[in-house]
Amino acid sequence: MPMRLPPLADLQAFALVGKTQSLTRAAALLNVTQPAVSKRIRALEAWVGRPLLERRANRIRLTEAGVAFSTTLGEGFAVLQGATDALMKPATGPLRVRAYTTWALRWLIPRLPQYYRLQSDHTVEVTTSLLPVDFSADAVDVAVRMAPGDARLPGATRLWRHAVMPYAAPILAEAARANPAAATQLASLARPQDWPAWGAAHGIAVADRPIFFESTSLAIEAAIQGMGVVIASPMLVAEDVRLGRLIPVGAEPLDTQDFYWLLLPLGKVRPEAAMFSGWLLHEISQQEGTGIA
Secondary structure, eight states: OOOOOOOOHHHHEEEEEEEHHHHHHHHHHSOOHHHHHHHHHHHHHHHSOOOOOOEETHHHEEEEEHHHHHHHHHHHHHHHHHHHHHHHSSSOOOOOEEEHHHHIIIIIIIHHHHHHHHOOOOOOOEEEEESOOTTTSSSEEEEEEEETTTTTTTTEEEEEEEEEEEEEOOHHHHHHHHHGGGOOEEETTTOOTHHHHHHHHOOOOOSSOOOSSHHHHHHHHHHHHHHHHEEEOOHHHHHHHHSSSSSEEEOOOOOOEEEEEEEESSSOOHHHHHHHHHHHHHHHSSTOOOOOO
């Protein structure tokens, strides 16, 4: 069945207006006049049957629907551009992605088959490290790192806030809910601050020193085996909760001050990296409760 879509030129014009927040700058990028861009936007609004811009004296503002539509279009055009560029260029080796072990293992890798179904021109090489990425020295094309929400990271896109919540295996969940302070607490050496932050927010005493593991993945596996209660991001244990291996023992997640960030090198970005980034942003936007910040 053929897709029902507005004209591509109208979609591209609106995506650029959303990106630049300006009819004039969008017209310059398209090498057309501002009235021509305005005409395309009005045609698009007529096609979708709702306003996408609020037009005021000497300025415009996207409507709520316009913001959501513009964001999705930007992600889509990034995927299209990356796929086109990759098709027109000879292979240049795998796309090198640097991430954290637990995020790569529990979020990225389960979704990578979808990315390979989207394209077959390059492979993705995933490496993990807690160290900061240096694009000038490291063999990395794309990185996902964690930093405070107000961090100044050139070439970065803020993804979603890191939230945490206690989880336990079914055999321990009821007791952990009744007396959280008595439960054996499990944590990652990379996130020692999460249990104290949770305890302070909920008035619950926490252990002076939980049982630490090198990564959150190891702490989660220990919790699944009934060793204690792990503090972890709901995003990282969603499948375990769905399958009944873990049960949340808190009322609701605690938002931390840290966010996941998508990092690309400044200057020229590999077409494969642009494609992967567009796909990643789209996948994140589809996840309930983890919309791009």
